[in-house]
Amino acid sequence: MAGTPQANLRIAFQGEPGAFSEAAAIQLLGENILTVPRPTFDSAFHAMEEGVADALLAPVENSLAGSVVRVYDLLLDSKLTIVAETILPIEMQLIGCPGAALDGLRSVASHPMALAQCEKFFLAHPALQRVPAEDTAGSVRDVLARGDKAAAGIAGRRAAVHYGGVILAESIQDNSENFTRFVLLVPQDSPSQDPLLSPRLEAKVHKVSLALRLAHQPGALLAALRPFADHGINLLKIESRPIHGRPWEYQFFLDVQTSEPGKLHEALHEVRGATSFFRFLGSYAPASAESLA
DSSP states (O other), X not given: OTTOOOTTOEEEEESOTTOHHHHHHHHHHOTTSEEEEESSHHHHHTTTTTTSOSEEEEEEEETTTEEOHHHHHHHHHSSEEEEEEEEEEOOOEEEEOTTOOXXXXXXXXXXXXXXXXXXXXXXXXXXXXXXXXXXXXXXXXXXHHHTOTTEEEEEOHHHHHHHTOEEEESOOOSOSOOEEEEEEEEETTOOTTSGGGSOOTTOSSEEEEEEEEOOSSTTXXXXXXXXXXXXXXXXEEEEEEEOTTSTTOEEEEEEEEESOHHHHHHHHHHXXXXXXXXXXXXXXXXXXXXXXX
16 A cells, blocks of 8 residues: 555645655655645544545554554544554654754754654753754744754654755654554545555455443453454554543553454454443554565
8 A cells, every 4th residue: 555646635634744744644645645734633633524635644653652642532533434554764853954054053943752752862962952843844844934054953854855954963863763653544434446545455464443441340351352362363552541521431442453354353243242332443454564664
């Protein structure tokens, strides 16, 4: 699926042009898509019902920072389903104006998470002031718009290209094993004729995402998880999130994987019977190893 040309397919994402999310959308779907930047996750999730996008590419998990909880909350409240995923290596570049130099900088702006993931760089350059910004690519856009050669932003390589910036220092992130997992979301009634807007039924391995709630009784979690073990289904991830409006009650988000759809179907039938709430969030092919290259 990655890189398959899809001319005029409109993909919404949260952030400014040049953001990591935009790079992930192009990695998954190819250069011919039309990307639709949205300022917040909430507005990104409403892009399809507003008629400005066909699908949404959203980050759900970072290998260092963990889950993007706002995306999970919005997904559960939406009528969207996951049909694909991709994993993007996150490489932080220090980007400044043409003619700028590292030793002439006074400040560096970026999203607080990006700044925190470049701690070793700032320890090596203690005179640099850290400036929190709403968005990684947006910080580069603002620096270039001001033309301030004493300021720089931290973002991906795509932001430097998009805004005409110069990379003053490459790959300044602390950890080289920094990856973000993104999922492609579409309305549940999207036409199945488009292979990029439906599950990859030809895939040999199936990954499924679920949300469920449990009855308040001893052994409820064990009863909900046992069918996966009984049918040989690999439980990749389980995470609890508070239920809004119901203090101290929780829902669970799960990712499971199997190469035997029949056994998966049997397990999900049993899980549904052992839960008080069950939501199927999507079925898709897991991101291939080439996504990490």
